[in-house]
Amino acid sequence: MLTEVTAIRYVTPLREGGSLPGIVEADDLGTYVMKFTGAGQGRKTLVAEVVCGRLGRRLGLRVPDLVRIQLDPVIGLSEPDQEVQELLKASGGLNLGMDYLPGSLGFDPLAFEVGAEEAGRVVWFDALIGNVDRSWRNPNMLVWHGQLWLIDHGATMIWHHGWRGLDKAAGKPYDASEHVLAPFAPDVAAAxxxxxxxxxxxxxxxxxxxxxxxxxxxxxxxxxxxxxxRAYVEVLLERAATVGARVTLGERAGEEPSKAPEWLRVWVDGKASK
Structure with a gap:
């Protein structure tokens, strides 16, 4: 079971992404990035964070540790932003926290080289959980102490937003042609x-x-x-067995040209020609 802590101070909002997470201090003296039950994406975003975060750690990937956070909305009374105050009021009770990585930097593919083995493991993991949000547009990775860390798994397991399509979820392919690690020749087969x-x-x-x-x-x-x-277990178990063979890499699956910025396309082409 996840460790449970109580938020004692709301530090600042993080205005990246649509869920408006915030940094909080807790009664265990830890600092966490808190995701709120009252956010517009709803509780399934938090479920996805727990399932994928815990699974990633069990597979040896670097994912910040998770905790349950009890929130009393009163801690945000001094927050001047009305939107933040409303979010805190709507999120009293149990929420989710991720260990804050102080001094970490957002992943930049031009500044940080990733080996084919590690890239393959991340791409395979994202294929398993159906992650649509680790693209060059929104890498959702941090570099901390010279190592790659995976964050923000709320936009995964899309099938749990409509369980009626569960029978098709296990066999759904994964298009990694615009995955931010695609240029690093990820070894998905080895992963x-x-x-x-x-x-x-x-x-x-x-x-x-x-x-x-x-x-x-x-x-x-x-x-x-x-x-x-049990439904989560069944679909992930079945998907894990064969998803590695259904990952698209190297070229886009459709006719539409890449929407990647020019600098990234030029860089990818340059690496491919070596």
Whole structure:
């Protein structure tokens, strides 16, 4: 189970992305990036953060540790931004926190080289969880102490926004042609060979057990939180077995030209010609 802490001071909002996370200090003396249940994306964003964050760590990827954070909205009374105050008021009770990495920098593919092995593991992991948000537009990675860290997994497992399509989710391909690590020749085959055997029913059951019951209640078509957890286990277990063979790399899947900026396309072409 995730460690539970209580927020004691709201430090500042982070105005990147649509969920308006904030930095808070907690009663364990830790500092966390807090994601709120009252944000517009809803609780499924937090469920995705828990499932994917915990799973990534179990696979040996660098993902900031997660905690449950209890919030009393009163801590934000001095915040001058009305939008932030409304968000805090709507998020009283249980929320999610990620360990804050002080001094970290946003990943820049021109400034930080990633090896083919590590790139392959990240791309395979993103294929497994159906991550649509690790593109050159929004890398959602940080460099901290010279190492790559993965953050922001709220836009993953799109299938859980409409469970009726669950039967197709396990076999859905993954287009990584605009993945921010695509230029680093990710070795997806090696990653699949190394990581797929680690995705067991036991591992997934342990991971989804960390999702609080209150974020899984009243899900249409399911008889309680445990039934929802079982659905996550089933689709991820089936997907892990074959998703590595359904990753598109190197060229776009459709006829539409790349929307990548000129600097990135020139850089990719230059690397490919070497």
């Amino acid at each position: 699949a060979e190394a990581l797929a055997p680690l995705i067991t029913e036991e591992l997934l059951t342990e991971v989804v057990a960390d999702v609080p019951d209150e974020w899984l209640t009243d899900e249409p078509g399911f008889d309680g939180p445990d039934a929802v957890r």
